[in-house]
Amino acid sequence: xxxxxxxxxxxxxxxxxxxxxxxxxxxxxxxxxxxxxxxxxxxxxxxxxxxxxxxxxxxxxxxxxxxxxxxxxxxxxxxxxxxxxxxxxxxxxxxxxxxxxxxxxxxxxxxxxxxxxxxxxxxxxxxxxxxxxxxxxxxxxxxxxxxxxxxxxxxxxxxxxxxxxxxxxxxxxxxxxxxxxxxxxxxxxxxxxxxxxxxxxxxxxxxxxxxxxxxxxxxxxxxxxxxxxxxxxxxxxxxxxxxxxxxxxxxxxxxxxxxxxxxxxxxxxxxxxxxxxxxxxxxxxxxxxxxxxxxxxxx
Amino acid sequence: xxxxxxxxxxxxxxxxxxxxxxxxxxxxxxxxxxxxxxxxxxxxxxxxxxxxxxxxxxxxxxxxxxxxxxxxxxxxxxxxxxxxxxxxxxxxxxxxxxxxxxxxxxxxxxxxxxxxxxxxxxxxxxxxxxxxxxxxxxxxxxxxxxxxxxxxxxxxxxxxxxxxxxxxxxxxxxxxxxxxxxxxxxxxxxxxxxxxxxxxxxxxxxxxxxxxxxxxxxxxxxxxxxxxxxxxxxxxxxxxxxxxxxxxxxxxxxxxxxxxxxxxxxxxxxxxxxxxxxxxxxxxxxxxxxxxxxxxxxxxxxxxxxxxxxxxxxxxxxxxxxxxxxxxxxxxxxxxxxxxxxxxxxxxxxxxxxxxxxxxxxxxxxxxx
Amino acid sequence: xxxxxxxxxxxxxxxxxxxxxxxxxxxxxxxxxxxxxxxxxxxxxxxxxxxxxxxxxxxxxxxxxxxxxxxxxxxxxxxxxxxxxxxxxxxxxxxxxxxxxxxxxxxxxxxxxxxxxxxxxxxxxxxxxxxxxxxxxxxxxxxxxxxxxxxxxxxxxxxxxxxxxxxxxxxxxxxxxxxxxxxxxxxxxxxxxxxxxxxxxxxxxxxxxxxxxxxxxxxxxxxxxxxxxxxxxxxxxxxxxxxxxxxxxxxxxxxxxxxxxxxxxxxxxxxxx
Numbered sequence: 001x002x003x004x005x006x007x008x009x010x011x012x013x014x015x016x017x018x019x020x021x022x023x024x025x026x027x028x029x030x031x032x033x034x035x036x037x038x039x040x041x042x043x044x045x046x047x048x049x050x051x052x053x054x055x056x057x058x059x060x061x062x063x064x065x066x067x068x069x070x071x072x073x074x075x076x077x078x079x080x081x082x083x084x085x086x087x088x089x090x091x092x093x094x095x096x097x098x099x100x101x102x103x104x105x106x107x108x109x110x111x112x113x114x115x116x117x118x119x120x121x122x123x124x125x126x127x128x129x130x131x132x133x134x135x136x137x138x139x140x141x142x143x144x145x146x147x148x149x150x151x152x153x154x155x156x157x158x159x160x161x162x163x164x165x166x167x168x169x170x171x172x173x174x175x176x177x178x179x180x181x182x183x184x185x186x187x188x189x190x191x192x193x194x195x196x197x198x199x200x201x202x203x204x205x206x207x208x209x210x211x212x213x214x215x216x217x218x219x220x221x222x223x224x225x226x227x228x229x230x231x232x233x234x235x236x237x238x239x240x241x242x243x244x245x246x247x248x249x250x251x252x253x254x255x256x257x258x259x260x261x262x263x264x265x266x267x268x269x270x271x272x273x274x275x276x277x278x279x280x281x282x283x284x285x286x287x288x289x290x291x292x293x294x295x296x297x298x299x
Numbered sequence: 300x301x302x303x304x305x306x307x308x309x310x311x312x313x314x315x316x317x318x319x320x321x322x323x324x325x326x327x328x329x330x331x332x333x334x335x336x337x338x339x340x341x342x343x344x345x346x347x348x349x350x351x352x353x354x355x356x357x358x359x360x361x362x363x364x365x366x367x368x369x370x371x372x373x374x375x376x377x378x379x380x381x382x383x384x385x386x387x388x389x390x391x392x393x394x395x396x397x398x399x400x401x402x403x404x405x406x407x408x409x410x411x412x413x414x415x416x417x418x419x420x421x422x423x424x425x426x427x428x429x430x431x432x433x434x435x436x437x438x439x440x441x442x443x444x445x446x447x448x449x450x451x452x453x454x455x456x457x458x459x460x461x462x463x464x465x466x467x468x469x470x471x472x473x474x475x476x477x478x479x480x481x482x483x484x485x486x487x488x489x490x491x492x493x494x495x496x497x498x499x500x501x502x503x504x505x506x507x508x509x510x511x512x513x514x515x516x517x518x519x520x521x522x523x524x525x526x527x528x529x530x531x532x533x534x535x536x537x538x539x540x541x542x543x544x545x546x547x548x549x550x551x552x553x554x555x556x557x558x559x560x561x562x563x564x565x566x567x568x569x570x571x572x573x574x575x576x577x578x579x580x581x582x583x584x585x586x587x588x589x590x591x592x593x594x595x596x597x598x599x600x601x602x603x604x605x606x607x608x609x610x611x612x613x614x615x616x617x618x619x620x621x622x623x624x625x626x627x628x629x630x631x632x633x634x635x636x637x638x639x640x641x642x643x644x645x646x647x648x649x650x651x652x653x654x655x656x657x658x659x660x661x662x663x664x665x666x667x668x
Numbered sequence: 669x670x671x672x673x674x675x676x677x678x679x680x681x682x683x684x685x686x687x688x689x690x691x692x693x694x695x696x697x698x699x700x701x702x703x704x705x706x707x708x709x710x711x712x713x714x715x716x717x718x719x720x721x722x723x724x725x726x727x728x729x730x731x732x733x734x735x736x737x738x739x740x741x742x743x744x745x746x747x748x749x750x751x752x753x754x755x756x757x758x759x760x761x762x763x764x765x766x767x768x769x770x771x772x773x774x775x776x777x778x779x780x781x782x783x784x785x786x787x788x789x790x791x792x793x794x795x796x797x798x799x800x801x802x803x804x805x806x807x808x809x810x811x812x813x814x815x816x817x818x819x820x821x822x823x824x825x826x827x828x829x830x831x832x833x834x835x836x837x838x839x840x841x842x843x844x845x846x847x848x849x850x851x852x853x854x855x856x857x858x859x860x861x862x863x864x865x866x867x868x869x870x871x872x873x874x875x876x877x878x879x880x881x882x883x884x885x886x887x888x889x890x891x892x893x894x895x896x897x898x899x900x901x902x903x904x905x906x907x908x909x910x911x912x913x914x915x916x917x918x919x920x921x922x923x924x925x926x927x928x929x930x931x932x933x934x935x936x937x938x939x940x941x
Contacts, residue, residue, distance in 0.1 A: 052637060070638030074513045076520045078381040079637030082347025093506045096521040097448040106376055181505075216502045249335065319759060319796045408755035549766050554753040559718060559817060561767060562742030607756035608766075 028045050031080055033072050037113055037276035038063055040129045041089060043278035044138045054094075059271055059279070065206040077102040089132065091275060115275050117199035119150065122276040142278060149281035150203055153288045155293025159204030175291055177201045177266075178209035178229035178259065180215055181273065182238065186255050190219040197233050197273050200280065204287035206231065221253045231290050232259045235270035259296065266290040322604065324611045331618035335390070338625040342386045345629050347636045348377045385519045389628040389642070390529045390621040391594060392583045393518070395534040396619030398613050399576040400594025401601075402541045405548040405609065407478050408573050410602065413594045414580040416485045417573050418462030421492025423584040424515055426458020427451060428496050431510050432503035451514075452530065452585035456570055459581030467570060475566040478555065481573065516587035517643025519628045530582040537579025538617070544572060545609035552607060590643040592650030593620050599657065669693055669729065670745065670833045670865060675714055676723030676889075677707075684710045685889045687724070689696065692865040693832040697856060699880035699897060700869045703909055706886040708869045712835050715867060716747040729830050743822030746815035747835040754800045754806040760786070760810055761795060767814045768821035781820055789813035790850045796901070804842035812839055812851055816858060832860060836868040840875065848872070852879040873900070873913075873926035902926075 031052040032038040038057035041050055053063045054072045067079050072094045080088060080103060088108055092115040094100070100110050111132050113125055123143050130139020179191030179201065191197035192214040201208045209227040210217060219227075234248065242248035245267070249260040259265065272283040350370065355378065360367030370378070396414070403412045414420060430451045435441060440450060460472040466488050470480035500508055541586040544610035547568055550558040557564045583590070596613065605611045624642070671691040677684045686709045692698050692715065700708045714726050715720045717733035726733045728744060736744075758766075764782040773781065786792045790810040799807065819832045834855060840848040852868070856879050859866050870876045876883060877897050885893040885900075887908040894902070905913045905926075912931040917924050 030329055055638065067637050070635070071509070071513065073510045074518075074520065074639060074641070076632065076639030078347045078377060078632060081377055081381065082349075082637045084309065084348075097446055098521040098523055098526055101448075102380060102521075102523055105380060108371065108372070206528075218501065301703075319798060321759070405756075408753075410756070527722060546766070549762075552756045552765070553758070553766070554755070556749060557753075558720065559738055560716060560742065560747050562739040564738045602756070606762065607758055608762050 026080070028087065029085045029088045030089055031069060031083055031085040032057060032063075032089050033069070033075065033094045034113075034115075034275060035059065035271035036115070036125065037089050037129065039271070039277040039279060040142075041124060041133065041140055044130055045136060046133050051085060052080065055120050056271065056274065073078055073179050075099045077106075080108075080283045081106060087132070089113065089129065090148055114151075117194065117196045117276060119199070119203060119276075121196045121199075122280060124277075125231075125276065128295035139153070146278070146281060147198050150284060153281065153284045154203065154205055157288050157291055158250070174205060174207040175230035175295075176228065177204070177206045177207045177231045177287065178224070178227060178257070179233040179273070180234065180238065185192065188219055188224065188251075189216050189275075190224070192217045196275055197259065199276060200272070200283050200287060201233065203280070203284045204291065206287065206291060225256055229257050231264045231266060231287070232257070232294060233266045233268070233273075233287060235266050235273050237270045262293075264290050264293055264295065269283055272281065321606045321608075321611070324605065324615070327605060327615055333623065334622045335618055335625070337387055338622045338629075339390070342389075342625050342629045343378065343382060345412060346382055346634055347376070347632065348374070348381075348457055350374045350378055369553075380523060384426040384522050384524050384527055385628055385632070386625055388522050388531070389519050389624040391527075391531050391534050391585050392590060393597075393621035393624035394617040395538055395579040395583045396590060396594040396624075397597045397616040398538050398541050398579050401609065401613050401616050402544070402548060402572050402575055403594075405552040406569050406600060407482060408552060408554065410599060411595065413591075414576055415489065415569065415591075416482060418466045418488045418492065419575060419577050419580045419584065420550075421489045421496070422462025422465075423455040423459040423581060424589060425492045425495040426461070427455040427584075427588075428499040428503070428511050428592040429458075429513060430454040431514065432499045432507045434507075448526070452526065455583040456530075456533075456581045459584055460577050462492060463573060463577035463581075467573065476570050477566065478569055481569070489636055491640060513641060514588045515643075516641035517590035517646075518631060518639065518641035519587050519624075520631075520639045520641075522586055528588050529585040533582035534579050537575045537582070540575045541572065541579070542613055542617075544568070544575075545613055548572070548609040548613075549607075552609070588641070588643060590624070590646060592646050592654065593623060596650050596654055596657075597623060599654075622645070670715055670727075670867075672711065672714055672724065672726045674719070674724035675711075675721040675726055677710055677714060677719060683889055685714070685721070688886070688889070688891055689724075689892070690715075690867075690884050690894070692833050692835075692867045693705065693882075694865045695859060696862050696865055696867070697859055697879055698867045698882045698884060699876035699882065700867055700886065700940075701795040701871075701873065701876060702886035702892070702933075706908075707889040708886055709837055710889075711868060711886065712747065712837050712867065715833075715836050716745060717741050718747075721838050728833075739854065742818060743826075743828050743832070744782060744830065745835060746818045748808070748811045748815045748837060748839050750837045750841065751804075752799070752811050754807075756800050757800050759796070759798050760791070763799060763810060763814055764817055767818040773821055773824050777824065778821070780825065782817055785820065786810075788816060788849055788854045790885045792856070792898045805844065805847065808839060808842050809847065809851065812836070812854070816854075819864070832862060832864040833866060834866040838869050840872065855879070857926040874924065876905070877926065878923045913931040 013233065027184050028049040030041060030049045030050045032041050032050055033054040035057045038053050039059055040049060042060050049057055050066060052067045052069050052126045055068055055070055057063055067083055069075055075094065077099045085108055088103055088110045092112055094112060102147050104110050113128055126139050126143045130136050177199030179195065180188055181191060182189040192210050192212040193208055194213055195215040198208045210230040211217065239245050239248055245265060249255065249263065254260045264288045268283045312586040340352060343355060356368040358370040361369045399414055403414060403416060404410050407416065430438060430447065434544055435445060435447055435450055438450065466481060466484045467476055470476050472480065498648050500511065503511065547563050549565045550561050551565060551568060558565045601612055601616045601619055605615055627642045627645050631640045631645055634640055669691055673690055675688050676686045687826040688711055690711065700711060702708050720734045758777055768778050768781060786795055791808045791813045794802065794806055794810060802810065804886050813835060822828060836855065839851055843851060848863060852875055855866050855868065858864065880897045883895060883897040883900055884891060885904065885908060893904045902913050902915055912929040914927050915924055923936050
């Protein structure tokens with residue numbers, strides 16, 4: 001009995017010190033679930049109130065030091081309660097629903113933020129979280145800066161399209177980008193038009209290689225080749241798991257694509273492909289940067 | 300008949316082997332009951348939110364009008380809303396899976412039989428995947444006002460029953476269900492179920508896929524009284540029905556033919572047992588996902604300990620499996636707190652190697668165990 | 669009376685039994701004889717009610733076996749199969765208790781009954797052993813004891829109309845000679861004690877002649893001969909088994925001895941001394 005009680009020793013000890021009655025707590029204690037929500041709460045300046053995060057949330061780096069409440073779809077009510085939160089802010093899809101209901105019944109304010117992979121969706125997300133935190137002013141500032149950055153990037157992309165038009169002679173100018181989230185035997189998992197990578201590709205003024213009304217779709221090697229992507233959009237973790245960029249590009253599914261030949265690959269933090277958030281402009285910037293590179297390949 | 304024959308009394312082995320005695324049942328059951336009580340107390344005292352046992356007991360005392368201090372409202376709610384339903388569910392699922400495992404092993408006369416054989420797991424998994432991938436609206440229930448949390452267990456339960464009924468229908472020949480044919484039909488239906496799950500994983504989006512994966516690992520998280528109530532009722536009914544068949548299971552374990560010769564209608568009894576197993580395990584899977592090894596390992600160990608007579612084996616297995624799952628869930632809740640580890644995953648990780656060790660230690664003892 | 673009337677059993681294209689008429693009479697022992705594949709075990713499975721005939725009828729006291737529910741059949745007939753399957757490690761006592769369990773017997777009476785049946789079957793020394801640890805012959809003796817217990821328990825304190833029937837499928841196959849005689853004498857004793865009827869499949873014609881009243885010789889699923897065992901004609905035996913037989917009459921009314929000589933059954937000559 002003793003040993004089991006000491007398993008979560010650190011947390012239990014911390015809890016004994018910090019546990020305070022929920023009602024009337026002046027202090028705000030937030031558990032954030034989903035990288036976009038975690039990042040937004042920090043971007044809005046409320047990072048100090050965050051006491052827990054889900055497994056996928058790794059940014060900003062200090063959150064790695066916070067207790068991990070598990071995978072966003074398999075939250076444990078008591079696990080979350082052990083952090084004595086006043087608020088649970090979660091991205092759409094977090095659950096299970098019964099756990100959220102139990103938390104509500106225990107007096108925790110549970111808010112689920114919709115995930116819509118469009119610019120409008122992102123701005124809406126910013127506004128909602130800001131309102132929930134009572135930081136509307138910070139919210140407006142963040143929305144403005146996002147709008148400004150993305151507009152600037154769109155302008156750069158339009159210019160580079162024009163140049164690449166002149167050099168490569170593609171028909172409608174915009175380069176074709178394939179979002180790859182994973183490999184598989186004989187094919188790979190690619191981002192469809194309802195995915196976050198598709199939103200990033202659109203914001204960068206490029207064209208998604210996979211015009212399918214789904215989020216992620218298994219794609220055969222031949223369809224990859226037929227789509228002839230000029231640029232690949234991948235997560236850093238996929239590159240690492242593949243053993244490096246060279247190994248990833250050498251996989252038979254990708255090796256023959258124009259993108260692999262020219263080594264035009266936008267590598268971004270995996271969290272940026274999971275949902276739109278305050279760092280979305282970073283991902284778009286990386287895509288825009290790669291669009292500026294020569295389609296003929298680097299020396 | 301005047302020939303004088305020497306009555307062969309003491310020959311090879313006769314009387315030479317040490318007389319063999321089974322351990323008495325009552326002390327074993329008492330020990331298991333104490334173990335269950337301790338496991339439950341430990342589970343009550345353990346969790347992410349610290350509610351020491353002495354304070355819980357003090358609260359209980361105050362409820363009974365004895366001197367004691369009540370818990371804070373939050374601690375009380377954590378205990379009764381979050382922790383107790385999980386403990387109770389873990390114990391009930393343990394009882395159900397253990398007893399169902401024993402019953403199926405007798406019907407198929409194979410100590411390695413498990414509920415997967417009668418399609419329960421694949422049927423539940425297939426219907427559960429369908430619910431998760433298609434969602435409430437995809438199942439045509441958009442206007443019913445039901446949430447996925449309600450639809451999922453219902454779908455899993457119906458899927459389990461449907462797969463079992465399909466197996467019974469396929470294996471029916473001349474109005475009879477021979478267990479051997481049921482086994483083959485079970486393999487076929489499981490393969491079809493696997494293909495269906497594959498189809499839904501192909502259709503599913505990323506989130507649905509991950510949800511499916513987690514659900515199939517099995518665990519007791521996210522269950523409140525409202526979710527587990529109906530399942531507990533079904534599990535209770537099925538377990539009671541199976542326990543009532545203990546003697547007939549003994550007959551069946553001796554062979555279909557022996558069972559018939561000693562007064563049992565073996566095919567009807569097999570169908571009844573399989574349906575009860577589907578009912579109980581289907582309800583268990585519906586609320587806790589796929590929890591493996593319990594229905595295999597616990598009966599195996601108890602059979603080694605107590606012998607194959609079902610009136611002894613079933614109650615002991617029920618208690619031992621309840622202890623095992625309550626402990627597994629306690630570890631699952633605490634080992635990575637505040638995150639929850641699927642209890643099914645833990646059991647698989649520990650149960651698999653343990654089972655192999657058991658097999659090796661009793662080499663060749665499988666059939667005789 | 670337990671009887672098959674013009675009974676046949678066809679499975680697919682295989683005609684296992686064809687027009688067999690046989691009767692197991694109360695107070696008598698019927699030996700079922702014949703070469704391998706003659707349909708002896710099949711006939712026993714019809715008589716036990718395990719299988720239904722595809723032609724003809726099998727009746728217990730004039731009622732079709734298939735119309736009698738399994739629990740009632742269990743009181744009226746028991747069968748000792750050729751092989752005893754063991755999937756689980758039941759002990760000898762547990763097997764015996766199970767056979768006596770469905771009927772209400774006081775624990776003391778049950779223990780006495782079990783001990784009595786084990787001793788009658790020559791398995792008294794096997795109590796306290798596990799079934800999988802027993803040799804084939806030992807298992808056969810336990811199975812015989814179990815059959816005796818099943819029929820005895822069914823009648824314990826109950827009124828059961830009509831005699832019981834004991835069906836034995838090669839009960840002596842794995843037994844040493846002493847145990848063979850002991851078991852058949854126990855069967856004979858049971859018939860005389862309870863007034864029940866017994867049908868036993870035997871390959872040893874000497875044993876059959878010694879312990880059975882009537883004989884039924886099957887060949888190719890048909891009845892080749894039926895009658896009193898004392899009148900079993902050697903030429904018929906030789907024709908059915910395809911080998912020559914000798915029959916020796918033992919002195920001092922010790923019965924007869926049959927032996928197959930292994931020679932081709934051309935002559936059909938009989939040696940009587």
